[in-house]
Amino acid sequence: MESLLIEKSVQGDVASFEKLIVKYNRYVYNIAFRMMGNEEDAKDMSQETLIKAFKAIGQFKMEANFSTWLYRITINVCKDEIRKRKETVLSYDATLNNDEGSLKDIIQDEHANPILIYEKLELKEAIEEALNKLSEDSKSVVVLKDLLGYSYEEIGEILQIPIGTVRSRLNRSRGALKNILQVQLSDD
CATH class of the missing domain: 1.10.1740.10 (RNA polymerase sigma factor, region 2, helix turn helix motif)
Known part of the structure; x- marks a missing residue:
């Protein structure tokens, strides 16, 4: 079809x-x-x-x-x-209302601790801010693998790069993301 x-x-x-x-x-x-x-x-x-x-x-x-x-x-x-x-520029509203759950959904959970909710939102914002500091190529591979769950093969096809390049780029990108997050979180 x-x-x-x-x-x-x-x-x-x-x-x-x-x-x-x-x-x-x-x-x-x-x-x-x-x-x-x-x-x-x-x-x-x-x-x-x-x-x-x-x-x-x-x-x-x-x-x-x-x-x-x-x-x-x-x-x-x-x-x-x-x-x-x-x-x-990230939109705070888009950060809180995406496929992973809205603030309303989180708050309506009776078992949710307000402190944990705040910490979760802070971490989510920090990750999105850190992602935006990566190069476009690095961000692409992290988004496709870690956020959208594509396989290395699928990412290679989408980005038109060899699987080895996908793996190495993902490894470098994750390292860079970790360093950015460590700096961001230590500044708070």
Whole structure:
């Protein structure tokens, strides 16, 4: 079914392309959210990804997975935007209201200790701030592996790099992230 939709999309059938991407919208948004750090930018980057994908669908080669191709476009769109801005500003609201649970959900938990809630939110903010201090390449690999759970092979396909490079980049990125967090947390 998917290959038929891809073929029709390559021929310029907009309805087929729309059906094709429905399956991937949430994944594209999640990658964009993790890369950009806030809901509004994630929506914009998701939209930009779909526009670029539609314009480039004629160049899609059937030997690759459509999802891998689409996720690569998402990462590249986000990297381009980050480069344009030089700095991404996190939205506190987006930090508290994402797929991992909203502040409202945490507070409604009767067993939650207010001190633990505060500490958890502080740590989450520190991690997001530290992620934004990494280079785009480092952030991409950490987001894809540690936050979105992709395999080394999938990350290699998405970023178009060898698995060995994925592993070494992830190792260096995690080390850099740890150092940034240690500095941030020692300053508090």
